[in-house]
Amino acid sequence: GENVEQHPSTLSVQEGDSAVIKCTYSDSASNYFPWYKQELGKRPQLIIDIRSNVGEKKDQRIAVTLNKTAKHFSLHITETQPEDSAVYFCAAYTSGTYKYIFGTGTRLKVLA
Amino acid sequence: NAGVTQTPKFQVLKTGQSMTLQCAQDMNHEYMSWYRQDPGMGLRLIHYSVGAGITDQGEVPNGYNVSRSTTEDFPLRLLSAAPSQTSVYFCASSQTGASGGNEQFFGPGTRLTVL
Numbered sequence: 001g002e003n004v005e006q007h008p009s010t011l012s013v014q015e016g017d018s019a020v021i022k023c024t025y026s027d028s029a030s031n032y033f034p035w036y037k038q039e040l041g042k043r044p045q046l047i048i049d050i051r052s053n054v055g056e057k058k059d060q061r062i063a064v065t066l067n068k069t070a071k072h073f074s075l076h077i078t079e080t081q082p083e084d085s086a087v088y089f090c091a092a093y094t095s096g097t098y099k100y101i102f103g104t105g106t107r108l109k110v111l112a
Numbered sequence: 113n114a115g116v117t118q119t120p121k122f123q124v125l126k127t128g129q130s131m132t133l134q135c136a137q138d139m140n141h142e143y144m145s146w147y148r149q150d151p152g153m154g155l156r157l158i159h160y161s162v163g164a165g166i167t168d169q170g171e172v173p174n175g176y177n178v179s180r181s182t183t184e185d186f187p188l189r190l191l192s193a194a195p196s197q198t199s200v201y202f203c204a205s206s207q208t209g210a211s212g213g214n215e216q217f218f219g220p221g222t223r224l225t226v227l
Contacts, residue, residue, distance in 0.1 A: 001171065009152070032213030043202065043218040044155070051212060089154060093213030098162050099170060100145065100213065104154040 002027045004092050006103025014111050019077045021106045023090035026071070032093040033066060033073045038105075039086045047088075048075070080110045113138050118203050118219035125193040125226045133188040133222050135203030142208045144186040145170070145216070146178065148199040155202065161186055162208055193226045200224070 003026040013019050025033075031052040036044035050057045050064045050073065057064050063076040077084055090103040119134045137144065145160040157170030159178040167178050175197060177189040186205075190197060200223050204216040 006154070034213070034215065043220055045218070046215045049215065091155075095212045098143070098160060098168070098208070099157060100216065101157065101171070102147075102155040104152060 002030075002092070002094065002097070002099060002101045004090060004101050004103040006090050006106060008106060009104065010107045010109070012109045012111060013080050015080060015082060017080055019075075019080055019084070019108055019110075021075045021088055021090070021108075022072065023074070023092075023103050024070075024072050025092040025101070027092065027094050027097075027101075028071065029096055030071075030092040030094045032095075033064070034091050034093070034100075035064060035075050036089045036091070036102075037086045038089065044089060077108075080108075082110050082112050084108060085110045115139065116203055116205050116217050116219035118201075118222050120222060121220065123222060123224050125190075125224065127194060127226060129193050131190050131193065133190075133201055133203075133224075135186045135188065135219060136184050137186075137205040137217070138184065139205060139217065140183060141205035141217075142183065143214075143216075144180065144203065144205045146176070146186070146188045147202045147204065148172065148197075149202060149221075150199050158188065158201075190224075195226045198224060198226045 034049035038044040066073045116137045146158040147155040161167045161180040203219040206214045206216040
């Protein structure tokens with residue numbers, strides 16, 4: 001079945017440094033790739049997304065890159081701040097199946 | 113708009129009991145879904161629906177039933193609760209579009225414990 005692998009499971013960075021989280025998906029027909037941030041005890045919320053016809057998208061300190069050939073996509077956070085500390089989830093959506101498949105999450109800690 | 117609402121927020125069941133987790137949205141979204149969240153396992157899709165009257169199985173459907181009689185509501189039924197169903201359950205909704213997926217809006221979650 002469809003699968004999304006996410007690495008690393010935990011990531012600690014110093015405030016001001018960059019953080020990179022990587023995901024690999026299995027279904028080559030996947031065409032939409034969102035990233036969600038979940039703070040402790042809260043619901044997941046979308047922070048950025050990318051469609052398969054785009055290679056990169058940026059929103060202030062956050063960017064996502066997509067390599068369709070390798071079936072990889074990555075989240076880049078620059079100039080990290082303590083409020084970036086949370087769990088981040090990637091997901092892949094396939095129009096033909098209408099399924100969103102999530103990765104297992106990355107716990108990001110930004111050390112002040 | 114209330115967005116996506118879920119009830120109850122917390123629930124404790126005994127093994128073998130049944131119950132229904134309620135989910136409603138007021139955004140006129142066609143797509144609704146249920147996930148369970150367990151430590152280290154991310155969000156796993158239980159069931160989903162692309163519109164009223166249409167439901168389908170996700171990654172982990174066993175032990176759960178759903179129905180979608182209206183656009184607004186998507187209840188999840190546990191038929192005979194088991195300790196393995198102890199989890200946090202999230203309902204989500206989104207628009208469906210010809211170009212593919214869209215942002216999912218999540219409810220606040222239901223924390224379920226099965227003893």
